[in-house]
Amino acid sequence: MSFVDKHKKTLVVVVGPTAVGKTATAILLAQHFNTEIISADSRQFYREMTIGTAKPDAEELAAAPHHFINSHSIAQEYSAGDFERDALKLLDELFLTKDTVIMVGGSGLFVRAVCEGLDDLPKAPEGVRDALNKAFEEKGLEPLKARLRELDPAYYAVADIDNPQRVIRALEVYEATGNPMSFYQKKEQASRPFQVVTVGLNMDRPKLYERINLRVDNMLAAGLIDEVKSLEQYRHKPALLTVGYSEIFDYFDGDLSLEEAIDKIKQNSRRYAKRQITWFKKYGNTTWFEPHDLTGILHYISLQNK
Numbered sequence: 200m201s202f203v204d205k206h207k208k209t210l211v212v213v214v215g216p217t218a219v220g221k222t223a224t225a226i227l228l229a230q231h232f233n234t235e236i237i238s239a240d241s242r243q244f245y246r247e248m249t250i251g252t253a254k255p256d257a258e259e260l261a262a263a264p265h266h267f268i269n270s271h272s273i274a275q276e277y278s279a280g281d282f283e284r285d286a287l288k289l290l291d292e293l294f295l296t297k298d299t300v301i302m303v304g305g306s307g308l309f310v311r312a313v314c315e316g317l318d319d320l321p322k323a324p325e326g327v328r329d330a331l332n333k334a335f336e337e338k339g340l341e342p343l344k345a346r347l348r349e350l351d352p353a354y355y356a357v358a359d360i361d362n363p364q365r366v367i368r369a370l371e372v373y374e375a376t377g378n379p380m381s382f383y384q385k386k387e388q389a390s391r392p393f394q395v396v397t398v399g400l401n402m403d404r405p406k407l408y409e410r411i412n413l414r415v416d417n418m419l420a421a422g423l424i425d426e427v428k429s430l431e432q433y434r435h436k437p438a439l440l441t442v443g444y445s446e447i448f449d450y451f452d453g454d455l456s457l458e459e460a461i462d463k464i465k466q467n468s469r470r471y472a473k474r475q476i477t478w479f480k481k482y483g484n485t486t487w488f489e490p491h492d493l494t495g496i497l498h499y500i501s502l503q504n505k
Contacts, residue, residue: 208294208393209504212239212310213303214479215400216472218410220490222255224400225303227493228500229263232299237286238267239304239313242438244282245273250418250426251443263301273433280320283312294393299500307359307478314397314483316389320368323375331367331374332435343370351379359474364437396503398496399485401476411468418443419461427451442467 211232213225229236238244242252246269254268266289271277286302290313293300304310311317335343343366348355350373358380359365369380376382401407427447433439434448443464450460479485488496 207298209299209500210290210314210391210393210395211299211301211500212314212395212397213301213400214305214307214310214397214475214482214485215490216407216475217305217468218253218414218472219400219402219407221303221305221400222259224398224490224493224496225301226255226259226262228496229301231493231497232297232301234297234299234301235264235266235293237289237300237302237313238265239282239286239302239306239309241279241282241304241306241309242441243268243304244271244277245269245438246271247273247430247433248426248438248444250421250423253414253418273430273436273438279308279312280317282309283317286313290393305475307475307482308365311482314388314391314395318383320372320380320383321375323371327371327374328367328437329435331370332437332440335363335367335440336435340366343367346370351381353381354379359478361470361474363440367437367440394503395483396500397479397483397485398499399479399487400490401487402489407472408469411472412465415443415461415465415468423447424450424457442471 211228213221213228215221225236240252242248243254244267245252255265260268267282267286290300302310302313308317331343340361340363343363344355344360347358347360347366347369351369354369358369372378372380372383423443424447427444428451430439430444431448431451434444439445439448446455446460446463446467449455449463450457455463486499488499
C-alpha cells in the first residue's frame, strides 16, 4: 500500500468499555463516511459465541458492512498477530476505494496490533498452554500472577494482570523460551500507511454500570446458559476463559449457585469495563466523547483530516 497517501487515508478507531454503545456509534460513522467496519473484539470472531459476546444483531449487521464478525470457529486458534496480518490486508483492499474505514472494539491488544504492530513472540510447544489453563482452572489466577511477578516484574508492572489470557500468554512465552515477555517487547511501533484517529466513548460510571447489568440480564433471557453449555468441550480455549462464560462453567461445576454466577458476571463485567477505560486512557492519543455526541465526534475527525 506504499502508493497510498497516508494523509488521505484514515482509520477511525472507536474504543471504550463494554456496553457503552460502541457498535451504534461505529454504524453511524460508517454510514456518514459510506464505509465499512472492522471489528476488533477478540470474541466476536467466533461463530459459536454470540449471546455472551453481545455481537451486533442482524439489523445492525445490515446497517453497515462488517468484517471479522463470525469469521472463525472457536475450534481454531486465532491470535492478535493473526488479526494484525488479516486486518492490514483487508485495509489495503478497503483503502483502494475508501478514504476512511472504521474499526471498533474493546480488545486493547487487538486494536494495538493493527494500529502499532505487536512483538514477534515465539510459539510455545504443544501442551504448555493446556497445562497453564489447567492450573488456572484448578487454582485460580492469583498463583499465576504471583509467578509472573517473580519471573518478569517489568512486564507485570505494565500488563493487564487481571486478564487470564495475558498472564497465561506471558508465562507461556517464558516456558517456551526461558526469556520473559519483556525481553521480546519492541521499543518502536510499526509504521502504518494510514493515519489513526482514536475516539473513546465513556459515560458516567453509575449509568455505565446500569447498562452493564441490564445487558447481562438480557443475555440470560436470550439463552446465555444454553450457549455456554454448547461450548463445554472448548472451555479451555482462551476466548472462553472470559467474563460471561467462566462464571457459568463454575455454576455447571457446582462451585457457584446460578444466582452467584449471575452476580459474578455483573461484577466481573464492571471490573472489565474499568480495565478497558484504564487501558485506553493510557493507550495512544484517544480523545473521549459521550456516545451520543456524534456531532462532536465528526467535528474532531474532520479536524484530524485537515
